[in-house]
Amino acid sequence: MSAVAAIVSKVDMPAHALLAEEGERSVYVYNVTAGSAKLYKSLPDGRTQVLGFLLPGDFLGLGDDRLGGLAAESLTRVSVCRFRRREFEELQDQFPALGRRLLSLAQDEIARSREQMLLLGRKSARERLASFLLGLYDRLEARGEKSDPLPIPMTRTDIGDYLGLTIETVSRTLAVFKRDGIISLDGVHAVRLLDPERLRSLATGDEADRAAAC
């Protein structure tokens, strides 16, 4: 613990700050302690894919010095613990348990990526939004935080870029959920899940599209 304390520095950053840039090999490793951020990757013409959202407890930049530059930007004000990469890696050699922990985190990330690939490759817009909302819900739940209404820290653009959709489709699909009584919107940055079960069957595609029953 003291070894950690020796090389970490606590940093606060405002919203919309770049924590890492595409094409840069990041010097730092971060651990988010408060706030949220997005991880993304872009094509030359500007099309963007958001790869994930960072919530308190998440690491950033672990293996990211290798191929595939990717960027990270804070969504809100964030507090992070910052390590120099060099020093962080030395820490790993000193404490084998840390290495095992990191491997475990990496495998979690792989599992999440796979789920997201299924979503991006095969799910409809409704299924994507349902999965997204439940993903946020479950994540907060796992963290033991009560969440009604469910806070949505990101913009429609971020959501669209995360789900491989346009902001218009995101907006329209949420409107349909609302019309169907599955959710209610509490402003644009909060949602009430009125029928989580229905949402869950939508997310996995169990539910043949009942839009007709209107």
Next chain:
Amino acid sequence: MSAVAAIVSKVDMPAHALLAEEGERSVYVYNVTAGSAKLYKSLPDGRTQVLGFLLPGDFLGLGDDRLGGLAAESLTRVSVCRFRRREFEELQDQFPALGRRLLSLAQDEIARSREQMLLLGRKSARERLASFLLGLYDRLEARGEKSDPLPIPMTRTDIGDYLGLTIETVSRTLAVFKRDGIISLDGVHAVRLLDPERLRSLATGDEADRAAAC
């Protein structure tokens, strides 16, 4: 090395054999030594996303006992080195270098997953196919294998399920590439890349669609 030899067994399997099933926690860890296989995940209604293809040297089942059941099936006859998961994990504790190597592999996989998410979320059918062909090409190249024509061990269905497209779109898009002189087909399981540069600019979206120039 001798420690490895003690717990590994070499196994040959025919084409279309299931190495792992969705929902099973796999008892084994495999290392492919010859042939190829696919990794995939499905929705209840049968829609399938291929998450990746395994070529000689690739591992299967490393962290896959945790969430997200996923299946693996051989595309061709394959030879694998098989370990019992229990024993393989003990090996990790004995040899720290192995743990570091696995972390590195996991990070490579994460980087590849991210690239694929960008593809699935944001690229057009042409860009996906171009990326796919180059991915195969680069992968063989990295392995130091000459490859003209480039062998394509998987079916159109597998390719479609990997790229988030239908087989018809895969077939049509390849036909367009052929018409444009970018590739030539050598049967259905081999391709000649006639203009890799063009393909590469297509893959990254640099190239505004010049289909009009015909």
Next chain:
DNA sequence: CGGGCAATTGACGGCACTCAAACCAGGTGG
């Protein structure tokens, strides 16, 4: 109160999907 950006809503179009038919190759049996 008014400026500006995000979000919503509407009209329209296109890329990829669906459905369907023709084609092709490899394997089997007569």
Next chain:
DNA sequence: CCACCTGGTTTGAGTGCCGTCAATTGCCCG
């Protein structure tokens, strides 16, 4: 040796979901 069969692939015609473009609304903050 060749007809037949079967599964994969190609090609064609038509549709639909989501993207594009555009106008409106809503909200935050000065």
